[in-house]
Amino acid sequence: MNKLKKYGAILRIRFNAGIQYRAAALAGMATQFAWGFFSITLYQAFYRGNPQAFPMTFQALVSYMWLRQAFFSLFSTWNTEGQILNAITDGGIAYELARPIGIYPMWFMRHFSARISATLLRAIPLLIVTAFIPAPYGLSLPANPAAFVGFLVTLLLGALVTAAYMMLIYVITVFTMQPQGVRMAFNAFSELLSGSLIPIPFFPPALARILELTPFAAMSNVPYRVYSGDLAGAAAWQAVGLQVFWLIALVALGAILLRQALRRTVIQGG
Amino acid sequence: MRLFCKYLKIHLKSQMQYRISFLLITMTQFIVAFSSLASVFFLMNRFHEVNGFTFQEVLLCFASILMAFSLSECFARGFDRFNTVISNGTFDRIMVRPRNIILQVLGSQIEFSRLGRLVQAIIVFCYAIPACGVVWTPDKILLLTLMVLSGVVVFSGLFIIHAALCFFTTEGLEFINIFTDGGREVGSYPISIYGDAIMKIFTYVVPLSLVQYYPFLYLTDRSSNPWLFALPLIACLFLIPCLLLWRFGVRHYRSTGS
Numbered sequence: 001m002n003k004l005k006k007y008g009a010i011l012r013i014r015f016n017a018g019i020q021y022r023a024a025a026l027a028g029m030a031t032q033f034a035w036g037f038f039s040i041t042l043y044q045a046f047y048r049g050n051p052q053a054f055p056m057t058f059q060a061l062v063s064y065m066w067l068r069q070a071f072f073s074l075f076s077t078w079n080t081e082g083q084i085l086n087a088i089t090d091g092g093i094a095y096e097l098a099r100p101i102g103i104y105p106m107w108f109m110r111h112f113s114a115r116i117s118a119t120l121l122r123a124i125p126l127l128i129v130t131a132f133i134p135a136p137y138g139l140s141l142p143a144n145p146a147a148f149v150g151f152l153v154t155l156l157l158g159a160l161v162t163a164a165y166m167m168l169i170y171v172i173t174v175f176t177m178q179p180q181g182v183r184m185a186f187n188a189f190s191e192l193l194s195g196s197l198i199p200i201p202f203f204p205p206a207l208a209r210i211l212e213l214t215p216f217a218a219m220s221n222v223p224y225r226v227y228s229g230d231l232a233g234a235a236a237w238q239a240v241g242l243q244v245f246w247l248i249a250l251v252a253l254g255a256i257l258l259r260q261a262l263r264r265t266v267i268q269g270g
Numbered sequence: 271m272r273l274f275c276k277y278l279k280i281h282l283k284s285q286m287q288y289r290i291s292f293l294l295i296t297m298t299q300f301i302v303a304f305s306s307l308a309s310v311f312f313l314m315n316r317f318h319e320v321n322g323f324t325f326q327e328v329l330l331c332f333a334s335i336l337m338a339f340s341l342s343e344c345f346a347r348g349f350d351r352f353n354t355v356i357s358n359g360t361f362d363r364i365m366v367r368p369r370n371i372i373l374q375v376l377g378s379q380i381e382f383s384r385l386g387r388l389v390q391a392i393i394v395f396c397y398a399i400p401a402c403g404v405v406w407t408p409d410k411i412l413l414l415t416l417m418v419l420s421g422v423v424v425f426s427g428l429f430i431i432h433a434a435l436c437f438f439t440t441e442g443l444e445f446i447n448i449f450t451d452g453g454r455e456v457g458s459y460p461i462s463i464y465g466d467a468i469m470k471i472f473t474y475v476v477p478l479s480l481v482q483y484y485p486f487l488y489l490t491d492r493s494s495n496p497w498l499f500a501l502p503l504i505a506c507l508f509l510i511p512c513l514l515l516w517r518f519g520v521r522h523y524r525s526t527g528s
Contacts, residue, residue, distance in 0.1 A: 027444040034448040038456055038464065045463040046317045053317050181291065184298035192305035203312055 006101055011113035025121050032126060036069040040137060055201035059140055060228035064199055066139040067224045070126040073118035074159045075220040077166060077190040078183075081111050084170050085179045093174075103262070104255045107170055112163045143229025150236060155223040157243040162219045164250035165190065171254050174261040195221045201230070212239075215246040273369065277377030285382055292382070299386025303336065307390065310458055321463045327490055328459055329398035331482055333391045334414065335457030338421025338481070339450075340387035346426045348378040352433035362525050371520060372513075375433070404489050413485050413499060420481045420502035425450065427512035428476065434512070437519035449476050457482050480505035 040062055047058050054061075073079065084107050087093050096103055130139040142148035169186055173179045191197055193216035200208050200221050211217050222239045225231035231239060285292050310332055314325040343350070355361050355378065364374045404410060432446040453476060456464060461472050461479040472478040480501040487493040 024444065030445045031447050031452075034452060035455075038452060038468065041464040041468055042459065044465070045320050045459075046313060049320055050317050055316075178291070181294045181298065184295065184302070188298055188301040188305060191302075192308060197305055198309045198312060202316060204315060 003101075007105070007109045010106065010109045011116070029122055029126055032069040032072055032122065033129070036065050036130070039065045056199070056225075056230045057228070059136055060225070060230040061199070062136060062138070063140050063228045064224045064230075066126070066130040067227060068196060068220065070123040070130070071119055071155070071220065071223075073122060074115050074155075075162050075194070075196065077162065077187045077194070079115070079118070080166065080169060080179070080183060081107075081114055084110065085173060088170065088173050089177055089179070097262070104167070104251075104258050108163060108167055108251075111166060111170075112160070115159065115163065140228070142227050143232070147226055147229050147232065150240075151223050151227040154226050154240060154243060157240065157247060158219045158221075158223050161215060161243055161247050161250065164247055164254060165215060165219070167254040168250070168257070171257045171261060174258065190216055190219070193217075194219045199224075201225075213242065215250060218243040218246040274373060274377060278380060281377075281380040282382060296382075296386040296389075299384060300390055303340075303387040303390045306455065306458060307332070307394065320459065323460050323463070324402075326398050326402040327486075329394055330402050330404075330489070331460050331486055332458045333394040333398055334417045334486075335421060335454060335478075335482055336387060336394070337391035338418050339425050339454045339457075340384055340391060341418075342422045342425035342429065344381060344384040344388070345376060346429040347381050347384065348375045349426075349429040349433035351379055353436045356436050359525060361523070365523075372430075372516070402490070404491075409499075410489055413488060413502075416499070416502040417481050417485050420505045421478075423506045424476065424478060424481055424508055425453070427509045428453070430509075430512040430516050434516040434519040437523050453478050460486060477505040477508050 043061055043065075044058070047054055047061075051058075056064075068075075087096055096106070099106065127139065132138065142151060166186070169179065169182050172182045176182065193211060193214065195211075195217065200211055200217055203211060218239070222231065222236075222243060226236055226239075310328060311325075314320070314328060319325070320328065348355075352375065355364070355375070360378075364371060364378075367374065399406070428446060428450050432450070435446070453472070456468065456472060457478055461469055461483045469479060469483075473480065484493075484498050484501045488495070488498045
């Protein structure tokens with residue numbers, strides 16, 4: 001109980017800091033909206049030319065795009081917590097180690113709550129606005145009540161997987177002391193492979209089948225497709241199973257590596 | 271101009287001090303740009319053509335915009351990062367020097383690692399120029415060069431607007447990305463395929479289609495109107511309102527005092 005309270009406090013502090021920048025949030029929303037609009041019109045051009053080659057319904061694609069824009073901050077693999085990276089490189093990690101709370105769960109919570117606060121602020125207005133755009137360009141309702149519940153569950157799981165993946169950046173930084181390169185490389189890979197540039201069903205079929213098994217597909221790919229019913233039944237259950245598997249695997253990997261790293265850490269006074 | 275060359279040399283030297291880091295960043299830049307190339311490839315591979323444009327023709331558009339973008343990003347980076355110059359007070363120092371302000375801001379940051387994208391654009395050009403089925407006559411080569419050069423001007427104009435707005439807000443405003451990064455992404459395909467609304471925005475607000483789509487019609491023999499040569503030059507006029515906004519901003523500049 002006591003422990004939960006500590007995590008709750010971390011979440012609250014981060015959230016309050018996040019909602020201070022309302023103008024930035026507004027500008028961000030405009031950007032998200034424009035990107036969604038660009039993508040949808042692009043796919044529409046492809047859809048008009050050859051609807052048979054479209055691997056999902058156009059409606060499902062439009063929902064996919066708007067959800068992607070709305071939950072951008074939750075799944076973005078670019079945003080890292082500057083505080084944590086600074087603590088690692090400037091030696092503030094000494095204080096972190098002194099706190100009466102495990103360092104992996106603390107960083108995880110801090111990183112995760114920064115994402116949630118950024119998302120809550122941006123997602124809700126965007127979802128409301130896009131729901132009012134007339135069909136077929138607007139966000140449609142979930143395929144059925146079960147799909148909606150599935151969406152919420154997989155959204156949470158996917159966000160946790162993304163956070164666990166991002167934790168590896170901090171852990172590697174403890175070894176290398178140079179966050180930029182790792183950060184860029186991690187982002188470059190996941191952006192393409194997680195389907196945030198083009199949805200995974202649009203990849204060549206053989207490649208898509210392999211990708212479905214990777215942690216990248218366990219991020220945003222699952223919830224966005226469950227929402228519109230594009231991913232349902234046994235395939236959806238399999239995807240949930242993979243999400244749970246990757247979440248456990250990535251957390252375990254991160255925690256073990258971090259313990260290794262900290263064993264070697266020497267705090268150099270100052 | 272001599273001063274600018276000096277800036278260039280200084281930045282090149284300082285970035286070459288960290289050679290491995292430089293190479294790594296250039297490489298990741300390349301990978302990042304590669305993902306957008308891959309998505310164009312995957313989509314064209316699935317659908318074969320879009321609005322009658324073939325994969326190779328799309329690549330020609332893709333490379334010309336990417337090249338323009340990467341060049342202007344490399345050199346106009348100082349404007350992109352301008353909010354830090356304002357908020358930490360460095361701009362006061364720039365103001366008191368007896369040299370052109372724009373030149374100094376341009377010279378304040380030149381990131382050669384951004385050329386990772388440029389390398390990619392060159393590779394794509396090497397493939398697309400022979401493969402797109404265009405018969406390359408001198409006028410078409412000239413037009414392609416014009417497309418890239420005036421593209422650099424348009425993107426630089428956008429970076430200048432971005433910087434000029436910092437005079438009023440101190441923070442950088444994310445929404446200009448709609449036109450910079452957004453313009454780059456939209457420009458990956460002939461802009462007409464996005465439909466009327468977006469085409470109008472990228473013609474009358476930000477003249478990106480003048481440097482990409484219309485000259486492209488001439489290149490691929492879809493039109494033989496010689497006036498299309500004038501369009502990239504007209505697009506360069508976009509720089510005038512950008513510079514006016516910049517001047518207006520400089521005049522209204524109040525130091526943050528830090």
